Each structure stands twice: as structure tokens, then as C-alpha cells.
Amino acid sequence: MAKDRVIPLSPGRKTRSSSHLSPSKPSAQNVCPFSSQTESQELIRCLYSSEEPISLATLISSLPGRKPQILEILRLVGSLNSPMFPLLIYGGPSNGKTVSILQIFRYLNRPFVYAGCRTCYSPRILFDSILRQLLLHGRNPIKGNSGTKRCEKPSEFIDLLRIALVQAINALRERNLKSGSEEVDRGEMIYLIFDNFELLRSWDRNSNIVPLLLRIHEILKIPEVGIIYISSSTPDAYFLCTGSIEPITIYFPDYTLEDLHGIFMRNQPNPKLYSSFLSVVLKPFFRVTRRVDELSVAFQPLFQKYCKPLVDQSVVPDEAMKRKLFDNLQPDVTASLNDLFMVPSQSSYQIEQEGDLQKKGIRKSNRKEASNELDFHMSMSAKYLLLSAFIASRNPATLDASLFDSSGGLINRKRNKNSQMSMDRKDSMAEEILLKGPGSFPLERLLAIFQCITSVAESMVEEEQCENGAAIESESVGLTSDVLLQMSALCNANFICKSGSCPLEGSTRYRCTVDEEMAVRVAKSINFPLSSYLYRR
Numbered sequence: 001m002a003k004d005r006v007i008p009l010s011p012g013r014k015t016r017s018s019s020h021l022s023p024s025k026p027s028a029q030n031v032c033p034f035s036s037q038t039e040s041q042e043l044i045r046c047l048y049s050s051e052e053p054i055s056l057a058t059l060i061s062s063l064p065g066r067k068p069q070i071l072e073i074l075r076l077v078g079s080l081n082s083p084m085f086p087l088l089i090y091g092g093p094s095n096g097k098t099v100s101i102l103q104i105f106r107y108l109n110r111p112f113v114y115a116g117c118r119t120c121y122s123p124r125i126l127f128d129s130i131l132r133q134l135l136l137h138g139r140n141p142i143k144g145n146s147g148t149k150r151c152e153k154p155s156e157f158i159d160l161l162r163i164a165l166v167q168a169i170n171a172l173r174e175r176n177l178k179s180g181s182e183e184v185d186r187g188e189m190i191y192l193i194f195d196n197f198e199l200l201r202s203w204d205r206n207s208n209i210v211p212l213l214l215r216i217h218e219i220l221k222i223p224e225v226g227i228i229y230i231s232s233s234t235p236d237a238y239f240l241c242t243g244s245i246e247p248i249t250i251y252f253p254d255y256t257l258e259d260l261h262g263i264f265m266r267n268q269p270n271p272k273l274y275s276s277f278l279s280v281v282l283k284p285f286f287r288v289t290r291r292v293d294e295l296s297v298a299f300q301p302l303f304q305k306y307c308k309p310l311v312d313q314s315v316v317p318d319e320a321m322k323r324k325l326f327d328n329l330q331p332d333v334t335a336s337l338n339d340l341f342m343v344p345s346q347s348s349y350q351i352e353q354e355g356d357l358q359k360k361g362i363r364k365s366n367r368k369e370a371s372n373e374l375d376f377h378m379s380m381s382a383k384y385l386l387l388s389a390f391i392a393s394r395n396p397a398t399l400d401a402s403l404f405d406s407s408g409g410l411i412n413r414k415r416n417k418n419s420q421m422s423m424d425r426k427d428s429m430a431e432e433i434l435l436k437g438p439g440s441f442p443l444e445r446l447l448a449i450f451q452c453i454t455s456v457a458e459s460m461v462e463e464e465q466c467e468n469g470a471a472i473e474s475e476s477v478g479l480t481s482d483v484l485l486q487m488s489a490l491c492n493a494n495f496i497c498k499s500g501s502c503p504l505e506g507s508t509r510y511r512c513t514v515d516e517e518m519a520v521r522v523a524k525s526i527n528f529p530l531s532s533y534l535y536r537r
């Protein structure tokens with residue numbers, strides 16, 4: 001794509017860019033102009049990447065493993081002044097989504113506003129950050145709504161955002177007209193980037209901020225504004241019930257071994273030495289994690305240890321030297337791998353409880369401990385999701401309604417004489433299902449079961465919290481966050497597999513592949529009464 005080629009504007013585009021804004025919306029006339037040209041210039045400068053622009057070749061070589069995604073994003077963002085559909089960039093954590101988009105804008109050298117939902121951790125802070133970037137950090141007053149006034153309500157935010165955007169677009173347009181042919185035309189588009197969008201869902205369960213931001217393009221109706229969402233959750237997490245037009249998605253897959261090799265080899269003063277180090281550490285660590293941040297934290301001290309026997313670190317190691325360095329490093333690799341692998345899978349509450357038991361001299365038998373233990377890490381919500389999938393695969397769907405009450409809890413299944421016949425029928429259905437093996441289920445059923453069992457678990461935890469006055473931390477709360485991300489992780493781990501689509505509905509069905517022994521171990525690790533949820537003969 002030619003970076004600075006100005007695409008001739010279509011007639012529609014000319015009309016729109018000359019005056020797209022309808023009278024009801026703030027126009028150049030009813031928006032307070034910049035008080036000085038310096039302010040206008042400062043705003044424009046603030047909207048560009050703070051780093052020097054780079055070439056396309058540098059962009060691609062600086063981000064190993066991301067060339068296809070970069071080219072795809074560039075194609076979708078389009079040439080100068082071309083309107084774009086909203087984009088959703090998604091993929092696993094720490095796999096280069098943020099760095100890629102920021103470097104892309106450095107290459108494009110176009111104005112953008114970046115709002116990270118990790119640092120801007122509440123709607124108010126997020127709104128404030130976006131408006132400040134557009135309004136010269138609060139120094140440019142929009143009459144009646146000064147930049148210093150904090151914006152609380154979404155409707156207020158949308159109004160101020162529209163005003164600020166129109167003002168900024170007009171400033172860009174003016175700058176382009178004034179600079180004429182002396183300067184390169186940098187266009188009139190402004191891009192809003194929402195990073196870590198998945199976090200928004202955990203801010204407030206009843207908040208309407210997610211649907212609002214997902215519809216922001218439709219609400220603003222300003223073609224000079226491009227919207228980019230970055231998320232580590234899949235698109236399904238957002239668009240099942242918002243009713244908004246789905247953005248174009250770009251998936252960032254996990255890095256391959258070669259990609260990670262390329263990433264870690266960048267800017268190494270002694271590439272041959274570092275390459276011999278990577279040949280020792282990368283493969284074993286790759287089996288545990290593909291996250292660049294985790295790998296770089298693990299590699300840093302290991303490389304220091306690897307180089308310790310060397311007097312001169314610019315030396316190119318021969319085979320004998322490599323073997324010696326490897327032998328020296330080997331015990332640390334194992335220890336570091338264990339550190340990375342053994343992420344605590346128990347909630348701090350459980351740990352506290354066990355600590356209490358030990359203090360009281362009550363020791364669990366080793367056998368029980370071993371049977372409860374999982375030899376891999378899984379988050380609390382992934383465990384609940386896996387158990388929901390197991391229940392969905394084992395129980396006939398027609399029995400769900402009799403298993404869960406309307407509030408999501410487990411119905412007390414005491415048989416009475418009147419219901420004995422129907423229970424017998426249900427039991428024979430359960431038996432048939434057992435014989436057929438794990439059944440398939442649609443995503444909706446899985447989510448419904450997940451919702452039911454987590455609501456029970458959360459209320460149990462709250463009750464225990466009240467009883468014990470103990471502090472329960474993150475893992476036990478917010479079980480429902482990132483459920484679709486967990487789903488894709490469980491599919492990747494082959495605990496849940498896709499099992500074709502329903503010919504009538506066309507929707508994908510899933511099947512749980514874990515056996516009962518494994519499900520029981522997962523259930524025990526979170527004290528979940530699995531057997532009460534399973535139909536048996």
C-alpha cells in the first residue's frame with residue numbers, strides 16, 4: 001500500500017468531507033474554535049505517535065511473526081482519508097496486539113486517540129482520558145463544559161466526544177489547507193483505539209458501557225472517525241446480544257516457535273551467543289507458555305546465569321563452550337520452568353483454610369491430597385466451565401429444567417411417589433445417554449449451565465465469607481468474566497471439542513472430552529458437588 005498516496009475522493013466523499021455534520025450535531029460553526037493557532041497545532045501534535053515515523057519495512061521487521069496481521073490491518077484501515085469499518089483485533093494475552101497497532105500508527109503517521117481499559121479502569125477515567133487527548137489535556141475549553149469538568153454519564157461523554165472530534169477534524173482540515181503543497185497531507189481521519197476491551201465487561205455487570213462503545217461508530221456517524229477495538233476475548237463475547245453491527249475482526253494467533261525466536265533475537269548485541277542460549281531454553285518454555293511477557297521475564301535472569309562463566313560476552317561460543325554453558329544452566333532452567341508452570345490453582349481462601357487446618361494440627365492424608373490435586377494449572381472460571389461442559393455432555397438437555405431452579409440453583413431432587421414414574425423415564429434416558437457416550441451441546445446451553453453453577457458457587461463463597469470473615473480474593477469473584485476466552489482455551493487444550501453444526505439451527509455444537517475421573521478431580525479442587533448435578537441410573 002502506498003503510504004502517502006492521496007486517493008481521489010469519490011463525489012459522495014467530497015460532499016461528506018466538506019460538510020458531513022448535520023445541523024443537529026456540533027458543526028465547525030457551533031463548536032468553540034481554538035483560542036490560538038499554537039493550541040490547534042499542539043492538539044494536532046498530541047494526536048500523533050510520539051515516536052519518529054518508520055518505514056513499512058521497519059514496521060514489519062520490528063514485529064516478527066506479525067506480518068500477515070499488519071498487512072491486513074493496513075488494508076482495512078485504508079489509504080489516507082478513506083473511511084473505515086470498525087475493527088476488532090483479538091487474540092491471546094501478550095501476543096503483540098497493542099504493540100502492533102501502535103507501531104502501525106507510527107508508520108501511518110496519522111492522528112489517533114489511545115484508550116487502554118487497563119490503566120483507565122473506570123468509565124469516568126476512560127471518558128476523561130479520551131476527551132483530554134482530544135481537548136489538549138483539558139486546557140482547551142468547550143464553553144459550558146470545560147475540560148476540567150469530569151464527565152460522568154455516557155450520554156454526556158458522547159456529546160463532548162462529538163464536539164471534540166469535530167473540532168479536531170476541523171483543525172486537521174485547516175492545517176492541511178494552510179500547509180498546501182509544502183507539507184505532506186496527513187489526512188483528516190482520527191482513529192479511536194480502545195485497548196483491553198475485554199476488561200470493560202468486568203467493570204459493572206449492569207453497565208451499558210460495552211454496548212455503548214460498540215455502537216459508537218453508529219452513534220457518532222462521523223465518517224472521519226475510525227474505531228479500533230483490541231481484545232483478548234473472542235468477538236462472540238461481545239456481539240451475541242448487543243444488536244450492534246459487528247466490526248471486522250483480525251485474529252492474532254499465538255506465536256510459533258520460530259516467531260518467538262525472531263522476537264527474542266531482536267537487538268541482541270551478540271546474536272550467536274543469544275541464539276545458542278535460545279536453543280537451550282526456548283523449546284521447553286514454549287511448551288508451558290507462548291506469552292512474550294512471561295518468556296522475557298523468565299529469560300532475563302537465565303541469560304545472565306548462562307553468560308556467567310564467560311569472561312568476554314562478545315565471544316562466539318564453539319560447541320564445547322556451548323555444552324559447558326548448557327550444563328551450568330540446566331538446574332536453573334528446571335527451577336524456572338517449575339516457577340512458571342506452578343501458578344497456584346487454589347484460591348487464596350482455600351490456602352488460608354488449609355493454613356488454619358495445619359495450625360490446628362489437622363493434616364489431610366497424603367492420599368486425599370494427591371487425589372484432589374490437578375497436575376496442571378487451570379483458572380477457577382475455566383474449571384467451572386469445564387464442569388459445565390461435562391454436565392452438558394452427560395445429562396440430556398431435556399432434564400436441565402428439572403435440575404436447575406429458576407434462580408440457577410440446584411433443585412433438591414427428592415423423589416416422591418407421584419414423580420417416581422417420570423423420574424424412571426428420565427433415568428432410562430440418562431442411561432441411554434451414558435451408553436451413547438458424551439453428547440454434544442450448543443454454546444447457549446453450556447453458558448446457561450455455567451451461569452447456574454457459578455451463581456450457586458458465588459453465593460456459597462459469599463456465605464462462607466460472611467461466616468468466616470475471611471478475605472477472598474480475585475479468583476472466587478468474577479467467575480463469569482472472560483468466559484468465551486476460557487472456552488477457546490479449553491477447546492485448544494482439547495478438553496472441549498467442536499462436534500459439527502446442527503443441520504437445523506446451523507450453530508456449532510460442542511462435546512466435552514474429559515472422563516469422569518478427571519471431572520471429579522477438577523470438581524474436588526474447587527469443592528464443587530459434581531455428583532449432585534449428574535443423572536445416574
Ligand SMILES: Nc1ncnc2c1ncn2[C@@H]1O[C@H](COP(=O)(O)OP(=O)(O)OP(=O)(O)O)[C@@H](O)[C@H]1O
Nearest residue numbers: 062063064093094095096097098099232263292293
Ligand atoms: N512480535 C513482537 N515483536 C516484538 N515484541 C513483541 C511482539 N509481540 C509482543 N511483543 C512484546 O510483548 C509484550 C506484550 O505485547 P502487547 O502488549 O502488544 O500484547 P497484547 O497482545 O496487547 O497483550 P494484552 O492482551 O495482555 O494487552 C510487549 O512488551 C511487546 O513489545
